[in-house]
Amino acid sequence: MSSKTVESSEKQQRGDVTSAKASKKEAKLQFQLKVPKGTKDWADKDMVIREAIFNSLSSLFKRHGGVTIDTPVFELREILAGKYGEDSKLIYNLEDQGGELCSLRYDLTVPFARYVAMNNIQNIKRYHIAKVYRRDQPAMTKGRMREFYQCDFDVAGVYDRMVPDSEALSILVEGLQGLGINDFKIKINHRKILDGIFKVCGVKDEDVRKISSAVDKLDKSPWDAVKKEMVVEKGQTEETADRIGEYVKLNGSLAEVLEVLKQKEELTSNEFAAQGLEDMEILLTYLDAFDITDKVSFDLSLARGLDYYTGLIYECVTAASAPPENAAELKKKKQGKEDEDASEYVGVGSIAAGGRYDNLVNMFATATGKKNVSIPCVGVSFGVERIFSLIKAREAAKTEESIKPTATQVFVMAFGGGPDWKGLLPERMRIAKQLWNVGIESEYVYKAKVNPRKQFDAADKSGASVAVILGKEEFAEGKVRVKRLGQQFADDDGEIVPLEQVVSKVQEKLSEAKDDHGYDNVTRLLKGL
């Protein structure tokens, strides 16, 4: 960085009164030009791909009767308090500048529950696509950011058991398939079954949540490490840990594992576990109706970190997103290095997840003096940044540059020369305006005198498939040339038409060119074609 002050360098560049004033104020300004840690700018093709993902998911959510809401990016601090367990330390706070204390939202679920409780809503299917904030250790290449999007669909209301739960799973499957992701597995489990297991294995009530969070590490750590955590750090007996170990190693198809668990009398005689097993039995019928039973595996090691889940929980991983087998091993070797480096051995994690949370709305309602409010909820959340990484990798595997960031279809140019040549700029503008008026994406070079080569280059960069060319002589006779663009049309001179027919001729050429231009290719990319 240069040690030169802004003031001195700006004085050289600017002569006007305004900036002379401004530069004085900035005199002390000396800094690196960057975005905050764990955040990034999105641009170009990436934005086109991401918007296509959002469109795909919001169409899906609408298809299931969802309405959308938009809550503030920050909430009163007390709204978020006590909802995220150990992760609460990752919440971003706003500075106390007088007035209320606020924090950036950590997810979209707590604001949703606050919204439902605040407005006395009895039932709603809502989707919400928005950014959330976590002061986590970023691992950008894996899609772990401090600012990232969530795409959530949640159902609130009293309904028959497992009906909205199974639809949430169907939405998960449809959502991924709609994005060309077919190679995935949804791990499911049930908080009440887990609670029952911990209970019958001898865990005290007050230790349940911390044992649950130890179990949750089984996807990244071997059993021995998790057992050690339970015994050494979390005060359980060897015997309790071993008995838990027998249970949480179980996984397989929903029907299979359910059959095994139903044989365990200690479990079926526990009130919570029995409720959970009944839920899973009902779920099986509905998953069958939705024809998604084969997408699901019952995995007793799935615990999910968040405090608020009370029933069915699920997490979706793809082969591409799973951490490598030896993640723990590799991590160990890296010790001494920064966390961020070590995390490169962790996969992108789950690409979608969710579960049932029956008490969150009540918690808000009760905290504000309302009684006996029971609005059970279930939801699913898509990790867009992670899904984006997968789709981006798919695009990188293609050789040709297939997606354009602009939607431009027509480029308006003028060719001429000689001493009296002014470049027909207002005339190009007039034609562009006619095209805009009928909804056609059109551009022209923002210069009066510009040679044909530069105009063709600009047209090429824009991705336009049709050119309107104002030739000096032709235009003097009230005519313009309309031609297709692209290498295969290099020898095609197009057609000369009277000025008043330019719009209709452009429309004709565009309908010939339909689907030719790169902007539409994102649809093909999303479908994995």
Add this chain to the structure above:
Amino acid sequence: MSSKTVESSEKQQRGDVTSAKASKKEAKLQFQLKVPKGTKDWADKDMVIREAIFNSLSSLFKRHGGVTIDTPVFELREILAGKYGEDSKLIYNLEDQGGELCSLRYDLTVPFARYVAMNNIQNIKRYHIAKVYRRDQPAMTKGRMREFYQCDFDVAGVYDRMVPDSEALSILVEGLQGLGINDFKIKINHRKILDGIFKVCGVKDEDVRKISSAVDKLDKSPWDAVKKEMVVEKGQTEETADRIGEYVKLNGSLAEVLEVLKQKEELTSNEFAAQGLEDMEILLTYLDAFDITDKVSFDLSLARGLDYYTGLIYECVTAASAPPENAAELKKKKQGKEDEDASEYVGVGSIAAGGRYDNLVNMFATATGKKNVSIPCVGVSFGVERIFSLIKAREAAKTEESIKPTATQVFVMAFGGGPDWKGLLPERMRIAKQLWNVGIESEYVYKAKVNPRKQFDAADKSGASVAVILGKEEFAEGKVRVKRLGQQFADDDGEIVPLEQVVSKVQEKLSEAKDDHGYDNVTRLLKGL
């Protein structure tokens, strides 16, 4: 608010292990359920209208060759420093939780300039639709919020004078017209002309910005008050103030006012003013090419508060958005009351605005040690919340409830009864899934046993235009009924078809019902039909 603790009331409601744990943590939780001051939840029809506005504007921006970017909601604090003049006190800061100091973005312009400088971008047309944050005194009914959306289109790059400027004005006109707003006027002015005027009237260089901000108040305060501010608070002589007064009272068509100013020799001989007048002369030609000259009025009292403008500036008001004639008077009467109350007499303000800022990118580039970077910019910003208020008022004027928040087209029902009746819930799910698979928005009641009345009510609420009905006897024979919904079809029994034809029959009925259902009405609303 009840003084009962969460713990005791929650214990009554919940029996499971999970919540017994959670409730202990929440024991101290006692608060009001609300959103932070100056923010709001968006939902229902309002969301449908707002999304339609966003879609209309982003199509417009794409039509002009725009690409979109997404920057983080917070920036490093030093990025925002010194860009907003007196308004800097309205910036929201994030708490210092270790690491970088950050602030929420105040507009989309400064992050855009930071993005352009940081990535060495030579030219770009970008649009950005996102929330910005200002710790202002909220006036919610007028659309003045602390969290609100901006829709910006900006052009960066070295081009022929006034070419992108005139396109920005054309975009402004097209944007509003595309939303059915036709009764508006764009006030334009030029910072260099203003600077020249101040100079020739005797204002010292260092006083220019504060005199400019005094002039900016002329749309809300009478000349006498502004003059007093200049003389008493801002130390100008009576004569200087009076001479400024003569100039800033000028307004009219661009051609007229330009003619008047060109006669003033003191002005044409000032370097800055002469440049500005030349710009306005060029602009006239291009506005004519875009056929928008009649939308524009040259108003020398327009100054715009922000520090960074350097050339053409503009602000758009509608009859509906202008403050009442006697705003200042009414405000005076209210003195002693809270600011928020007084502001109810202020109109929704400008609904779109923008201008040229040629030094902002340079400022960033220079601050980080780069030299001689010159990336001039011009942009336009739509105030969506304010535009929303206008469109919402238009909707309120209509008598019928025309917009539905859901996109639901089909409702799947089952009718039956008797002791063996289970409600055909998995069968309804199976049919809904078939409809989802071909992209049809479909719902069903999430209950097994539910009577026809309740199912019709739910269908009505969803806005569905077609019902699939599983009648007990018909379904036993592998058949379902497909019928149109809505009052005019009350006596229409629909058609009975074999199960395997349900999708094609639904598609047939839907194409008959096309445009009948409320969700599409938002298009009509936006067009002001």
